[in-house]
Amino acid sequence: MTDxxxxxxxxxxxxxxxxxxxxxxxxxxxxxxxxxxxxxNFVPYRTATLEKRRRVFEPGRWLGAYEGEECxxxxxxxxxxxxxxxxxxxxxxxxxxxxxxPSHRRRGILSALMAHGLNAAVARGEAAAVLHSAxxxxxxxxxxxxxxxxxxxxxDVTASGGLRPGLDTSGSLREAAxxxxxxLGPALFDEARRNRAGAxxxxxxxxxxxxxxxxxxxxxxxxxxxxxxxxxxxxVRGLVAYTVDGxxxxxxxxxxxxxxxxxxxxxxxRRALWAHLLSVDWVRGIEVPDAAPDDPLPLLLRDPRAVRPxxxxxxxxxxxxxxxxxxxxxxxxxxxxxxxxxxxDPAGHVDGTWLLRTGADGSAGVTPxxxxxxxxxxxxxxxxxxxxxxxxxxxxxxxxxxxLAPGAARLADTLFRTSAEPWCPDHF
Numbered sequence: 451m452t453d454x455x456x457x458x459x460x461x462x463x464x465x466x467x468x469x470x471x472x473x474x475x476x477x478x479x480x481x482x483x484x485x486x487x488x489x490x491n492f493v494p495y496r497t498a499t500l501e502k503r504r505r506v507f508e509p510g511r512w513l514g515a516y517e518g519e520e521c522x523x524x525x526x527x528x529x530x531x532x533x534x535x536x537x538x539x540x541x542x543x544x545x546x547x548x549x550x551x552p553s554h555r556r557r558g559i560l561s562a563l564m565a566h567g568l569n570a571a572v573a574r575g576e577a578a579a580v581l582h583s584a585x586x587x588x589x590x591x592x593x594x595x596x597x598x599x600x601x602x603x604x605x606d607v608t609a610s611g612g613l614r615p616g617l618d619t620s621g622s623l624r625e626a627a628x629x630x631x632x633x634l635g636p637a638l639f640d641e642a643r644r645n646r647a648g649a650x651x652x653x654x655x656x657x658x659x660x661x662x663x664x665x666x667x668x669x670x671x672x673x674x675x676x677x678x679x680x681x682x683x684x685x686v687r688g689l690v691a692y693t694v695d696g697x698x699x700x701x702x703x704x705x706x707x708x709x710x711x712x713x714x715x716x717x718x719x720r721r722a723l724w725a726h727l728l729s730v731d732w733v734r735g736i737e738v739p740d741a742a743p744d745d746p747l748p749l750l751l752r753d754p755r756a757v758r759p760x761x762x763x764x765x766x767x768x769x770x771x772x773x774x775x776x777x778x779x780x781x782x783x784x785x786x787x788x789x790x791x792x793x794x795d796p797a798g799h800v801d802g803t804w805l806l807r808t809g810a811d812g813s814a815g816v817t818p819x820x821x822x823x824x825x826x827x828x829x830x831x832x833x834x835x836x837x838x839x840x841x842x843x844x845x846x847x848x849x850x851x852x853x854l855a856p857g858a859a860r861l862a863d864t865l866f867r868t869s870a871e872p873w874c875p876d877h878f
Contacts, residue, residue, distance in 0.1 A: 490549025536782030537644035601763025611752030630662035648872030688719030703732030742873035792823035838868030
């Protein structure tokens with residue numbers, strides 16, 4: 451991508467507008483880039499973070515906004531893929547580390563960084579972009595919308611009564627060392643996430659961080675206990691990682707177990723892992739900080755009321771569609787349906803009228819259409835539907851979509867509905 455210039459309004463009355471440039475940064479510029487990021491997020495700059503950034507730096511994807519030689523805005527892009535309904539993995543741009551230094555806010559810098567980053571993603575053939583939003587009102591204006599929700603829970607182990615009798619928990623559990631987790635984890639995770647939309651890929655550096663292999667000199671890491679589940683044929687079907695705080699109250703054990711990762715590709719593996727967690731000595735409570743909104747655990751227990759949601763469940767992954775045919779045809783749908791969408795996108799990426807038609811096998815075709823549409827909505831509203839986490843009828847009731855043909859919202863509900871709620875177990 452070529453550099454982009456911004457004629458930014460100067461904060462000083464009477465001063466000439468300042469010229470800022472948005473461009474890709476080099477590895478040699480990571481230190482200044484990191485200092486701008488820290489300023490923009492009001493956190494102290496730590497020199498140790500420079501080496502961490504070097505290890506994950508992706509040339510061509512990290513952007514800086516510059517006023518002269520000074521970096522005043524940051525944007526980090528990641529090469530990721532996203533699981534979509536039906537099990538396909540869609541290439542996407544992960545957007546992270548967005549910041550503008552306080553002295554340069556409200557001057558169009560964030561918009562310029564986002565435009566540059568999204569245009570570059572389109573040029574690379576990435577069908578969508580994803581991010582986690584610190585502030586809800588910010589990213590809708592760039593075509594992003596919440597596409598998954600998260601909400602953890604706690605379990606009162608004693609009140610739960612354990613798993614219901616008669617459940618199949620066959621297979622065996624054994625402890626796994628960090629190096630084995632790095633070897634087994636990626637394939638297991640990729641298999642599991644094909645069964646639920648909304649999960650992004652875990653790069654190699656993510657597994658290194660999870661297993662203590664990315665520590666810098668002087669850093670400490672509390673190694674979790676990690677168990678893997680093997681089925682009767684010796685195939686690894688699940689993995690759980692957890693820590694226990696070892697707390698006692700009134701001279702009796704009162705420990706809390708915190709689940710940091712739980713991956714299962716079969717129902718038996720999930721049940722066996724939970725049977726273990728509910729039986730750990732001295733543990734009176736279990737906390738799962740992040741879980742799918744429709745996690746089946748309560749229904750596995752003798753007393754589902756022992757599971758209580760953590761406060762403040764919220765949106766998680768935000769999605770922005772960039773190539774509508776590529777994004778919509780990547781997922782599956784109910785067969786034999788058709789819907790014409792009028793999509794408004796000021797940035798132009800997915801603007802237009804589109805016919806979505808599904809085949810007998812659940813695949814879809816998406817083509818530009820002429821004539822009347824059935825449902826009108828903007829790019830953000832369509833993104834919220836794409837993974838199955840929102841309903842068109844709800845968007846219509848909220849004034850975020852408009853029926854142009856009777857029954858169009860209900861038809862869209864049927865088209866985009868999924869059997870499992872989308873969920874993104876990771877932040878980036």
